[in-house]
Amino acid sequence: MARLEIKSRKMLKPSASTSDNLRILKLSLFDQLAPRSYVAILFNYLPSSTSSYDKLEKSLAETLTKFYPFAGRFGEDDDQLSIHCNDEGVEYVQTKVNADDLPEYLGQANNIESSLLDLILPVMVHMPSSPLLGVQVNVFNNGGIAIGIKVAHTIADAFTIATFVNEWAHTCLTGTMTQDNNNNLPSFGQLSSLFPARVLQLPSLPNSTDPKFVTRRFVFDALAIENLRKTIKDDSTTDDDMIKQPSRVVVVMSLIWKVLTDISSAKNGNSRNSYLGFSINLRGKLSCVPSLEHALGNYVTMAYANLEVDEARKDQLNDFVKVVGDTIRDACVAIGKASSVDDISSLTLNNQTKIIDKLLQGDKIDAYGTSSWCKLPWYEADFGWGKPFWVSPVGFNANEGAFLMDTKDGNGIQATVCLKEKDMTKFEKHLDILSSTPIVG
Template sequence: MAKLEIQIQMRKMIKPSTPTPNHLRSLKLSFFDQGAPRLYVPILFHYLPTGECNRELGIIEKCEKLQNSLAETLTSFYPLAGRFMEDKFLIHCNDVGVEYVESKVNMNLAEFLRRGPKIELLDDLLPEMDQSSSPLLGVQVNLFNCGGLVMGIQISHIIADAFTLATFLNEWANTSLTGTTKDCLPSFGHLSSLFPPRVISAGPQFSLPSIEGPKIITKRFVFDAFAIANLKDRINPSTAIFTRVVVVMSLIWKVLMGISSAKHGHSRDSSFVFPINLRGKSKLSSLEHAQGNFYVTVAATLEANEMRRELHEFVNAIGSTARNTSLSIGKAASVDEIMSLSINCGTEIINKFVQGDAIDIYPSTSWCRFPWYEADFGWGKPMWVSSVGKTFEVISLFDTKDGDGIEAWVSLKENDMLEFERDTQILASTAFDSSIWIK
């Protein structure tokens, strides 16, 4: 497939349709925002053409609707139109706006998706964020020749986790679809009032790997419902927790651990790292819809030994880590106890990373069960919601459109990816870079 021919048609800042009141102009960030990585989180929504009689007019109407509804939605999600002030660790909600781009892509969307898109091309469909003006949110509407479109979103992790992004996108979609906004306003500032930032004592520090390191390759592997059912059949029925997400994570970890053992000639301590959404898990019911970052990152760990590892051992390690963390949050009797648990988890993760090459660490995230496929802006729900390539090692999980399967976006060093994609367990359980079901 040839490189995408993309022409930027328009670039502008979209501001809230109603100015933010003075008493909301300064949003303090929380302890959980403090630990968020300083990067933009990407996601792509792919929409096939809807068959308008006048395609050109239909495209114009779509874009006008998107811009107007975005401005309306930003009135409620006003921090996204502000700017992050690192020195004061707050968002200045000054209504400067979010980055909005429209582009023309010289290709039909069905052609782009039919055989499975080249992942390296997906990044071209995202807005290039202008670091000098530091917008917290960027939107790029990519218009294909056929009338289909792909909406690329980038949001700063300092203000949003997956829950917050999903809440915003579905409110925006609802506003575009119905022309009205919901009465229930998002809860900003509640987390920072309960969990203010803390000065962390001196100790090991961790930052994302430099992009100057080994080349990272991202590939997409699809575990359909049948494959996941077969994996579950392999697990000892006495195993307590084996959701489809845990099962897929466990198989990936098992394969990666095998690759490491073969490469080093012996097994090594290994950790699989993943975030847990804290909403709905604590006794503080007011936090169920809190906006911002509200998650804790945990590590399931298996120590090195020469024994053969079965899939259920990985399932037990991940499942028990998730379960025990959730139970601890649920038992926490105070805000301080929740904060202490989070600090302890963060310290554990950092201590693992600073060991360098002495231990294998596999960061991951799951965006499954979030309502990405409900994002109907007025021309139907997306036929595909995708990630993009990464510049660092990570495993990202997404629902398939039917909600029963899982897409694993695996980013590994080039040599490790060669071993991963030809592993017999992966080949038996996935459709590597399969089509997006376009006939």
Template sequence: MVEIKSEIVSRQTIKPSHPTPPHLKTFKLSLLDQISPDIHSNMNFFFPSNNTSHSISNRDFFHKSMLLQDSISKTLSLFYPLAGRLRDAATVDCNDEGAFFVEARVNIQLSHFLSQPDLNLMDHFLPTTDPMTMDLSNGAMFLVRFTSFTCGGVAICFSLTHKLADVSALHTLVQTWSSVCRGSSNPITPLLIGENFLAPRDEFHGMSATVNIASEKFVQRRFVFSASKIAELKARVSHEVLQSRFSRVEVVLALLWKCAVATKIQKIGSFRPTTLFQAVNLRKRLSPPLPETVIGNFIWPIMVSAYEEKDLELHEVVIQLRKRLNEFNNTKANMFRGEDAPLAIMEAIKERREFIRSNKEMEVYKCSSWCKLPLYDIDFGWGKPMWVVSVNRLVNNTIALADTNSGDGIEALVTLDEEEMALFEQNEQLLKYANPNPSIYAFYNSNYNCRL
């Protein structure tokens, strides 16, 4: 196991390069933002060194840090609410108090960490896991930690409040930020529509969704599905699903859910009904669609349930996932438009809560997918990342899917109860298709030009 010692070199606030105009000082969030939890999501990029000499790595790190800080300042002027502070569940005070930036260093080479990345060590790179940083940041909604490795490699890890952004919005932010850092004069401009999409409700003035943080110990593990193994899995399902279209995400998710439930059965000795919530991006599903650059929370869960163990056969899960997605696209997506949209949304939330309340014995799992987001194309001016990852420190029974750095595989981060994970990692059906925590280099695209 790799042992890491980390040291914070500096902490500072970064203000927007231009003050927010008076008429934009108050930003009203949309109803979907209003009901989103006030927690921080993170996105972490690991870049190899682009230098040949270790002796200039410190100078190189300082230069990159200055570029990042300057580009954050300019980016905040475009994403002006991110430099403000939450006033309540539906309002941002755009007071230009700024983002928070941390410089740090670790005592190992990047290659040592990426050879078999240990998710338990990610606290060394996240800005939000340092109590002093969180205290000094004074409620900042956008925090960045920039870390140097002894080889000259670097990690850029940023955290953003979920109140203002889902994963697509995170991607838009990092696209703009990285292009500004490279010196682009025409970066992607975010679309900040807030209440103009769906106005927040006065009766929910102080309401944000709560996150049920598990009291028991839980752990997160990484499993990688290569392109060839995904093809095998799809071929297996195709024998049963002859005329339905399905995606690689659906077959991988079906297997992971099935194996997670099998683990639960091993633990408690019997099958319990189970439900899977999969988050979908609303932007392209609305009529008319919204641009991908719109900032905010534009995701909604579709739900699949299994009341008997046979309902978890892979082809059955894939069929149900596709069926629910089609139903949502064809009918339910329309509820987000029109005068009745707020009431329809609140009614849907009420029905979901009532379903969970009336099925207390049901095991609930949640999935989000980052697949097809071109995260490995992000370039701050020193090449593309070797690894992009988002870690979950808060919620149990979750599955997060993303593309591998080669672009043709899927990386799954699974969070389970500690006892269940010990069983999950030994599941023979899972291990037939998934490689547990392989080296980042195992799926590395040789077309990337990098030096370690």
């Protein structure tokens, strides 16, 4: 078993104080609806002749001047609807891992679920007084480096996290922060000014009493995805390219949903209504508001696909691809037709309410969640020792569902799947999974 030694731990502050006019950041409606939890992700780097982590701390402090809310704290007297950007700092930990080989360590971590991966992540507890960002830099005996990051979901979606990490890497590599003469620098505050948080009366989800959840990683390479596409029959009655030529994300998302419904049918002795919720990035999709393609914070809306019990239902991959494709298309059409910010707010709240309603039905239906982090520049983060050889989300052992990310070559998809232990055993052995994922972790 590898041993981890903490070399230093500090509260790292931005290199320059946040200006007075930016001291309070009000949350947006989208921030308000985000889970009150941390998003955890690992960036793993092989050793190189330039491997050095001496510049990481200084460049992070400089980057925090642009991402100043990360160094703040929740306000305690306003129901956590704002961030006090008071420069209290972020949790910054440096460790030495007594293991020779980073890839071997990660292989062991996969084999024993996520306990070893959790060791190389910062320990964070979601409380009003807690840091909103934690970073842990782990150096292995051979010079390999794993950077573990946890960010409060309330202030960051996947786009925001990817933007932050790449800005930090750029600053570390070049010694300067990104400059943009077109004033398109990512910024906070735009969303809350257009979509302010409000008093909500959404139903609360009960605490889970289910058996232990486990997480596994499944890699669908380009060939596997293409082979799956070939099994999808061409529906000549539609001209929709999303159905005729489904994207990698739609194919993999649909296959995972299909396998989960197969498992449910076998377990319950019959088919049940099944729902798949997923997030849609709103950046660049709204015509009713100024361009917000670089807005930081949370800027997604939820949608869900449903497949109801029907005597004619065959539960073929086609069925799931069509339902997922139709749902994404209809959601994007509705977003594009929105004529005001109020329309978008209402759409977002209605979708959120419907998804919560499905989850509250418990064992009467099957409800799963997915999130795609594809097409984001995760593998561009070069701190000076090359690009990461593997990037992965970590620590989602709480709900049934999957996170999808690009593989390093950009052509495949890594699916991080979280299920109840017994269901995971069946998922791993399902023929559709065995035939499509030569790599299982």
